[in-house]
Amino acid sequence: MTEGQVALSSDDLTMWAALRRHTQARIGLGRAGSALPTHHRLELQAAHAAARDAVHSPFAPEVVAAALPGMPTVRVRSAAGDRLTYLQRPDLGRRLDDIDRAHLPGGDWDVVFVVADGLSSRAVHEHAAPVVRATVERLGVGVRVAPVILAEQARVALGDDVAHAMGATMVVVLIGERPGMSAADSLGAYLTYAPLPGTTTDADRNCLSNIRPPLGLGYEVAAGKLVGLMGRARELGLTGVGLKDELDSPPSPLPAPPPEGGPPTG
Amino acid sequence: MSAMSTYTSTLGGHSYRFDSLARLLAAASPERSGDRLAGLAADSARERVAARWALADVPLARFLAEPVVPYEDDDVTRLILDTHDLAAFAPVAGLTVGGFREWLLSAEADAETLAAVEPGLTPEMVAAVSKLMGNADLVAVARKVRVVTSFRSTIGLPGRLATRLQPNHPTDDPAGVAAALLDGLLLGSGDAVIGINPATDSPKAVRDLLELLDEVIQRYRIPTQSCVLCHVTTSVDLMERGAPVDLVFQSIAGTQAANASFGVTLGLLDEAYEAAGKLNRGTVGRNALYFETGQGSALSADAHHGVDQQTVEARAYAVARRYDPLLVNTVVGFIGPEYLYDGRQILRAALEDHFCGKLLGLPMGLDICYTNHADADDDDVATMLTMLGVAGASFVICTPGGDDIMLNYQSASYHDALYLREVLGLRPAPEFEAWLEGIGLLDERGAIRDVSGTAHPLTAIGKELAA
Structure with missing residues (x-):
């Protein structure tokens, strides 16, 4: 493997795949030099784009x-x-x-x-x-x-x-x-x-x-x-x-409303 | 204390008047959404600059005479004024805020001089001068300040950048935390602290996490410290019961009322400081507290007393410096767009907080971050990291891939820290660097080796978890 290239061995891939069963955190992403590999950079951008669109769609x-x-x-x-x-x-x-x-x-x-x-x-x-x-x-x-x-x-x-x-x-x-x-x-x-x-x-x-x-x-x-x-x-x-x-108790049937239910309307 | 004054200036043929020092500081503050939400911001761009003209002429000594939050009402004000060191203040006592800016930028204000004057500076003085400074000024002055602290590693030495490894998990699952911990260590992170935000504040959950981190630190002899970021009373209680507490954490703010909203008083912090000092778990130093702060927390708690959010934030640093902390960081973009709207406002706040913290003698780091409803993205993180790296930040918080799945926000990634160390030639804390070398994680240039595909001893953690 030359420096700066991403080349996870099959042993590594197996380990990170197993570790990802325990967490959704973005672990074992590999490297391109010091940075994220292209694939993972775009994955992050896709997630952020979905969030931004959800906030700004009318x-x-x-x-x-x-x-x-x-x-x-x-x-x-x-x-x-x-x-x-x-x-x-x-x-x-x-x-x-x-x-x-x-x-x-x-x-x-x-x-x-x-x-x-x-x-x-x-x-x-x-x-x-x-x-x-x-x-x-x-x-x-x-x-x-x-x-x-x-x-x-x-x-x-x-x-x-x-x-x-x-x-x-x-x-x-x-x-x-x-x-x-x-x-x-x-x-x-x-x-x-x-x-x-x-x-x-x-x-x-x-x-x-x-x-x-x-x-x-x-x-x-x-x-x-x-x-x-x-x-x-x-x-x-x-x-x-x-x-x-x-919160976790079973739902109870709705009781009759109190005689003068309702908030003040002033 | 003398009564409030009126401050005036004339700009473009228009007269502006500010009825108190607090009003003047707020009007002079660079634009941000939180000050507008509080109704404190300048009404126009010209009024903002007019306020800066007036502020430039205010003598530094005036800040000792006119507290922005009344002395009688607020223990943070009392702390600031009662501990003010007049002898240390003497070299700058005759300066105005505008003159102070020029003095800070001059060659005369070197590391030794700045350290000597620090006990004579109040948060309001440094907040005021920051409002007259450009982003580049904030970098140029902050990088001259040297604040060195230590526990099992040494933070803040020249040419070094430390990181907090943040292996959070939404349910505190031990295997999930350990997996993220391994990921961060293999990327050379964790010399400032391995710090977890727990999903709950329950003592049992916190203790489980503390024991997990302690086991990894001891087993692999990692020269760093752990922290589970729970309430200070939980940490003190756990210390008394023999849990392996390295650093005591607390979120703090710049007014008594805002601290009350976090459930803390100076008295409680005094107790925690004393208890942490007795444990003596550090090897190379005894700084045992860790604080987080952030602009907007006082407004959010309705406890800002009409003071702008940047000045209130600087007051939190007066609380922090009382306790000789190992680490302090502002969580700068976490609070949301109603306080800091976009990448530009978050960057400005990051530089201000770092500058003010350093001038007040704090080992200042940053959580460079944003939420999905703020107008910011990973390019803003890169810009902020680069500027704060140049400014000499003590440490930055790092998360897997820059995405925290527990707190639901984006921060810097371990990769971002590698980038910053590479482009600025910054190295990890010396003890941690030696450890990285010992386990074969450093290459011949001293950079973190890419060990994917090799049989590295640390991956034993992963293999065990995966089995």
């Missing part, structure tokens, strides 16, 4: 709406007018556009689903509607489900603003997670009971992450967990740290 709410036949949807925007603003101003991504807020349908809703683009519109396009459908199916007819909100340039806390404006007791935000180098299509689900914009914090939420079948969490499993969490949230009147230990 959200297409009509794609999600079309996959929710028979369910009313409402499109809203956050106060962050474009992607550049969204990435630099988390405060604006947490707040509804004032005009959109005024047009939200109020009602005596038990739960509102907010489909938010977050940092991966691809995750939302592929996985959000199936999770909404599977979850609503399990909730059954006694539960008052609000129109599904499709939110652009939105962060998790935008759901607090939505639920508060609509008078919904609980909010489920389905949002595109920050893309990594191994997955650019992970969907997160955040459940919050009686949220109050500006007061509710992340400690008041329960989260399922990495929803992306077949490699990550499947739709039915995610829906089952969500319905279980919603049931416990209604029993206890809270979500967040107080509900944390219940």
Whole structure:
């Protein structure tokens, strides 16, 4: 082998292949001089490109709406007018556009689903509607489900603003997670009971992450967990740290709503 | 302490007014998203330069009279002012910020002079002067500063660059960690520290990782130190129970409230410092603490007191220097685009942090990194590495292929460190270099040999794991 060329022996290849069973880390890549071999450099670029595209591809709410036949949807925007603003101003991504807020349908809703683009519109396009459908199916007819909100340039806390404006007791935000180098299509689900914009914090939420079948969490499993969490949230009147230990317990049936359920609407 | 002053300047026929030193520093700071998010940035490019004109005329002594965070409210301010050394300050006491820049760039300010004046400098003074300096100034001055620390290896000697080997795994799987550890060692990495970010802070998980690293270090007699980056209280607890803790780690920030958000106080750090000193596990030195910092952490914790993110970051270095750490690094691009938007802002912050840390006497290294929602890529990493290598960074963090599968961000790779050592003629820490030579990993030029395809003793680790 001359210096500067990559020539892993078959013995080495066998060893690194065996080691890769234990980790997805990019180990045993070989060298071109001091640098990465061309093949591995391009592999890294491909992973980064997928992540960048997921962050910057525009959200297409009509794609999600079309996959929710028979369910009313409402499109809203956050106060962050474009992607550049969204990435630099988390405060604006947490707040509804004032005009959109005024047009939200109020009602005596038990739960509102907010489909938010977050940092991966691809995750939302592929996985959000199936999770909404599977979850609503399990909730059954006694539960008052609000129109599904499709939110652009939105962060998790935008759901607090939505639920508060609509008078919904609980909010489920389905949002595109920050893309990594191994997955650019992970969907997160955040459940919050009686949220109050500006007061509710992340400690008041329960989260399922990495929803992306077949490699990550499947739709039915995610829906089952969500319905279980919603049931416990209604029993206890809270979500967040107080509900944390219940995450792995089997889903319980949704109990009857409390007599005066629902957050303050002022 | 005297009350806040008003600072003014006139530029292009327009008068600008800044109502406090903190406001002036923020307005003078090079543009970055975090200061805009905090509502502290200059409103226009001209206002920014006007602030710099005003800042250039501020006497350095003014920073002792007008703390940017009130003395009564904040123990970091008290630490800075109570430990300030007036005798060391004397040679620069008569300078303005603008004059200080010129003095730092002059031949008079050599390594010995800079070391002597260091106890007389406050974080706010060095942050202020950095705002008047270009990227090249930040490199030129930082490379004159010499900070040498040691434990089992010696960090910061001239012509040397150390690396942190970071074999993280999303579930702390021992075989996965060991596989990544082998990969890094075969690429000549790990002389600053073999450091793992654990998936959980549970004492049991941390101890398992510490024992794994200790076994490898002892078995192969590697002159380096391990660290599992858990909370300081977890490390102290584990030390008391006899776990093999080499370095005690903690994330720190530049205000009392931001440190509280990390669950630390100066009192807790004092205890950790004392406990680590007693263990005496080093062979060539006794620097036993390791700190990480990063611009934006105080704003993120809503604990910035109206001070710009670069100045608050420099205040964290006053906390670090109290404890004679072996290693300090800024995790410069990890926090995301709401604080540092793109490669240009991350590069600027990296150079500022390295410059300020070095002037304040710290063994400053960097995690040169970015997340996928920042406007940056591996070319930015190469640019930053090269500039920081020229600036004389003590160490850089390296990951397999530049991709950390546990923290989900991209950093420098082991290959990047090979590149930097090659183009700048930098060598590993001397003890580690001797070890590399002893196990046949150095070629005749002193570079790391490509051992793929050869029966190297270290691959025994891999063969065992693979079996």
